[in-house]
Amino acid sequence: MIETRDLTKTFDNFTAVDSLNLKIEKGEFFGLLGPNGAGKTTTISLLSTLLLPTKGEILIDGQQLTRKRPDLKRKISVITQEYSMRQDMNMDEIMEYQGRLYFMPRKQIKERTEELLEFCDLLKFRKRTVRKLSGGMKRKLMVCRALLTDPEILLLDEPTAGMDALSRRQMWNLLRKLNEKNLTILLTTHYMEEAQSLCNRVALMDHGKLEEVSTPSALIESLGAYAVDEMTADGTQNHYFHTRQDAIRYLEGLTGQASLRETTLEDVFVERAGKHLNTK
């Protein structure tokens, strides 16, 4: 459904996205992970046509996405990292503006707005201008706005940044429900727990290049499903093992303080980012 072919974006002499080849299937929940400056947000900006590629192309359902393709853009909704909304409009106006931009009938805009604001517990704040909303409320409003148009593809750039733990969990549940309805989701996040919990597949990016694409469980398995954290004078040392027995055996041989746990996607990310990705 979403395909990038040799997608490249350079700013002067800096290559933000470097020959990115990616295929995301319909209904997939796909995570784009990487350290700061890896090129994740630039990729989202290219997919939303805010930026145009220096080289390569983006295909949506096999057709090239450009700024002149309203039919393809109709399928996409974006939740950007920043609060990309008119600060002086209230919630109702934000939703109506979005609906109008997508050529939705007024009646449908009103009904869907009611439904979505109610669902996100924002209904009582509907006449409040964006400027006066808390960060969490703005995030929720951005989700409502993105869902108003019933997109087929949802691009999420750090959607839970700045949210408290409870709101984040609520957002996860919402995203899971949407994905169950066959919505294709591309997510960038710094929260590895989020990617591990939500994504069918994840891609690791660094310096604009795609390093690895796999399922979270396969990535964890490749590192070792069990981790031993050993406290040393230099800090915590992590050791990974493929079987629990190997991990216990190693743990028994240690004299200092140590603990056994399951490996997480964050471990994979830290290992790759620290030892592999950044050394390139």
Next chain:
Amino acid sequence: MGIITILWEKWVEFRRDFYKITLAAMIAPLMYLIVFGMGIQTTSHGQPYLNFLIPGVVSLTTMNGSFNAIAQNLNVQRLYEKAFDQVMISPTPLWQFIAGQIIGGSLRGLYAGGIILLLTAPIETGLIFNGWSFLVMFLNGAVFSAVGVVVSFLAKNHADVPRFSNYIIMPMAYLCNTFFSTEKLPGFVGKFVAALPLSQTSHLMRSISSGEAVNYTGIGILLLYLLVFTVAASWFIYKKKNL
């Protein structure tokens, strides 16, 4: 139609800031009229200076109203609020977005110019303002709205639009046939200034208000400016790689 959506957005903005917009449109032109037209009472071309001044002030008010309504607003949406991102990804054709901005800006200019016409209506000047006057005001507004779109796309930070206003819009407001005739400017400078869109508008407004035949060349020049800046704005929105 995407144009209606953009006009709706402009209407929401206008409705909310009605008093601010109205006051801002009135103050500077009123000062010009009071100080230059009524305070310093002179004659120009054998007529009271006020008769020369009013069409010029209406023209510059239309220009300011349109330019400010678009350039600053779009700049804030693009660089600060990032609300422009939502327009870019939406299926609204971008040419309709540009057209909506230009029409919306023209209407704001027309509103600002209309206020000045209303305020000066009780003064017995004998000036005539008719459908042609409003057409010229609308065209002038359209030109400067299109300029506003281009400037907002060129701006790299929030200070760039006020900077452009200071260096380009403000000198035009004073020099372009508004307070005095461009014929008084020396040689090439005079010819250059006379060719600028505000000079054309002032000249057209003045000739219409004094009952002369409509100068179609002037209207043609304004249309040409509008075409050039609309094409430039469209180029930016469709082709600029990093908006």
